[in-house]
Amino acid sequence: MTIVGQHKNRVSVPFIGDDEALARALQSNQPGAREALYDRYATHVRRVLVRTLGTTVDIQDRLHDVFLEVFNSSSGIRDGAKLKGWLSRVTVFTAIAHIRRRSKRRWLVYSAPEEVPEMAVPAMDNEKRQAVRDVYAILEKMPIKERMPFALRVIDGMSLQDVADACDISLATVKRRISKGRLRFETLAGKYPLLQDMLRADVPGRQQ
Amino acid sequence: MNRITVFGGAVRDYQDTILKERDRYTDDISMVRTRLFSDESISSLGNASPRRWSRLGIGALASGVAMVVLGWLVWPGATDGMNKHSGTHFRIDNWVQAAAGETREIAFDDGSVVRLEGGSGRIVSQQKRRVRYVLERGTATVQVVHHSDTQWVVSVGPYQVNVVGTVFEVTWRPESQYFRLVLWEGAVDLYGPMIEAGRKINSAERFEAWITDGRVSISSLEKEGTRKDSDGSVSVDGGDRTANDKAAARPPVVESDDPGGRTGRGDSVVVKKTVTAPDDHVLSWSAMNKNGQFQEVVSQAEAEGFAHVWTARPVEDILALADAARLVQRLPVSMEAYQWIRKRFGGTVYASNAAFELGRMTLDRHRDYEGAASWLELYLNERPTGPFAREALGRLMESRQQMGDGAGAAAAAHRYLESFPDGPHGELARTLIFVKH
Numbered sequence: 001m002t003i004v005g006q007h008k009n010r011v012s013v014p015f016i017g018d019d020e021a022l023a024r025a026l027q028s029n030q031p032g033a034r035e036a037l038y039d040r041y042a043t044h045v046r047r048v049l050v051r052t053l054g055t056t057v058d059i060q061d062r063l064h065d066v067f068l069e070v071f072n073s074s075s076g077i078r079d080g081a082k083l084k085g086w087l088s089r090v091t092v093f094t095a096i097a098h099i100r101r102r103s104k105r106r107w108l109v110y111s112a113p114e115e116v117p118e119m120a121v122p123a124m125d126n127e128k129r130q131a132v133r134d135v136y137a138i139l140e141k142m143p144i145k146e147r148m149p150f151a152l153r154v155i156d157g158m159s160l161q162d163v164a165d166a167c168d169i170s171l172a173t174v175k176r177r178i179s180k181g182r183l184r185f186e187t188l189a190g191k192y193p194l195l196q197d198m199l200r201a202d203v204p205g206r207q208q
Numbered sequence: 209m210n211r212i213t214v215f216g217g218a219v220r221d222y223q224d225t226i227l228k229e230r231d232r233y234t235d236d237i238s239m240v241r242t243r244l245f246s247d248e249s250i251s252s253l254g255n256a257s258p259r260r261w262s263r264l265g266i267g268a269l270a271s272g273v274a275m276v277v278l279g280w281l282v283w284p285g286a287t288d289g290m291n292k293h294s295g296t297h298f299r300i301d302n303w304v305q306a307a308a309g310e311t312r313e314i315a316f317d318d319g320s321v322v323r324l325e326g327g328s329g330r331i332v333s334q335q336k337r338r339v340r341y342v343l344e345r346g347t348a349t350v351q352v353v354h355h356s357d358t359q360w361v362v363s364v365g366p367y368q369v370n371v372v373g374t375v376f377e378v379t380w381r382p383e384s385q386y387f388r389l390v391l392w393e394g395a396v397d398l399y400g401p402m403i404e405a406g407r408k409i410n411s412a413e414r415f416e417a418w419i420t421d422g423r424v425s426i427s428s429l430e431k432e433g434t435r436k437d438s439d440g441s442v443s444v445d446g447g448d449r450t451a452n453d454k455a456a457a458r459p460p461v462v463e464s465d466d467p468g469g470r471t472g473r474g475d476s477v478v479v480k481k482t483v484t485a486p487d488d489h490v491l492s493w494s495a496m497n498k499n500g501q502f503q504e505v506v507s508q509a510e511a512e513g514f515a516h517v518w519t520a521r522p523v524e525d526i527l528a529l530a531d532a533a534r535l536v537q538r539l540p541v542s543m544e545a546y547q548w549i550r551k552r553f554g555g556t557v558y559a560s561n562a563a564f565e566l567g568r569m570t571l572d573r574h575r576d577y578e579g580a581a582s583w584l585e586l587y588l589n590e591r592p593t594g595p596f597a598r599e600a601l602g603r604l605m606e607s608r609q610q611m612g613d614g615a616g617a618a619a620a621a622h623r624y625l626e627s628f629p630d631g632p633h634g635e636l637a638r639t640l641i642f643v644k645h
Contacts, residue, residue, distance in 0.1 A: 034245070192537070
């Protein structure tokens, strides 16, 4: 599919229509459809990228990669009503491609260009910051097929069905992988006392 | 709700806070939108698929490997020439040092400039117009030209200045725990001790902090008649600093890497050559911590030999090692570091703060309530109005309570409520006072 360049004087008209209409507009190259898709779901895509890759990823480059892939493969939308799920899937697979590319470059001395130092968040103590870094260090050690569903379910809080759609697997498979991912995560977290503290933190409403 | 769900929620909340903070300075969504839908975007490549483009990108990276091995940072984001200066590439992550009275500049080709006076600092990272600069000590005048994607983070001691386009000067004297920010143009958000929630500093304002004394001051430059010179350089009338700065500052001991000797006072020395990094073991551990390189700090200390570190290293390095060791769970190393600080630098604010950290670790990690109480009381005796007094009293209350020392807990609770009636331990304090033992 040819990607058409944009004209300087083109005016963006807000797209009015549900996801099915938007999917149809996208597939028929209707002017403004891509912008509308972006405006509707860029925040969601960014969130999924951060949950699966962490906050040290170069968010803008990854966001750009996802939508480039989206525009190139919009003919693959099977059900316009599930447009968001399809977007999540493209995002997850773009994140997977990034992880695989990055692991091939690990021998480089410097951090990969996709990773930037995390922006320090004021009033966040170092321990919390380190604990979350430890989380993603553990995720790096997990098989991708467990890491992705685990991150989407446990960290993002996505529903099981949405996780299944995003990972393009069945509901039964996603449950199994999340269960395995949980076990693996808890085992690996044993080497990180900060995480153990967080995992042992009192749960509201539970008896001591 | 099980604990891993709660845990996942905590991670999610942390990330959302980071994103919210990020959105204050950089609009990812808009910037990527511009990239995707501009005339010059990748979409104008026509039939090029993203996957094919990625392979091309990897090929380009491979061809750059030799340059990476040589130590030059040649990332795609850096080839827009930001670092070029007189045809010489400045090497990211190298220290730039200036002796007292000497000035060194790093100039970027978008017009942004960092001018260092009598101290040391370095660019930790730079990607397009996102720059992270650490001022280790001394004074730096930072002039950032605003673009839509400008995002500078300047770390100065325990403070962080977030910048999108402005001119300001920062000073850090670690030996006296004195910080100053002078804002000449624009506005910045400043975070750090005593202003943890952040404070906007506006044009023609000066912010000063004496961390040891727990004191801050915000004053107007306009009232003093300070100005920016017509040649664009920034200075205070008479080329002098405030009386407070003179009182607070002691000249930092730095060495110039200019073999020709020092230039005259006030002269600018523009970096015309590649500056070489000093030995990584010197003055770099606190900056490495800021960069999250905790394990590396500990490894370097191990390689040097802890015995040597404890007896020969300056207090800033031992502090940095104590922090790093704590964060990578080498608690015995961390505790030993703090104990050596007390031994070698007794009577200083560092020694008092070390007592607080020892108290905190003893309580949090070892649940040794009696030991924790001793350290916390030591801190409170030495620094009753210090920056950690509130937290120390709160933890002292907890320790005494856990020891079953009701009277001691109540005494600490009274002290707490006198000084910090609205503090986070206020409720506990009120409970302790009314519990009969």
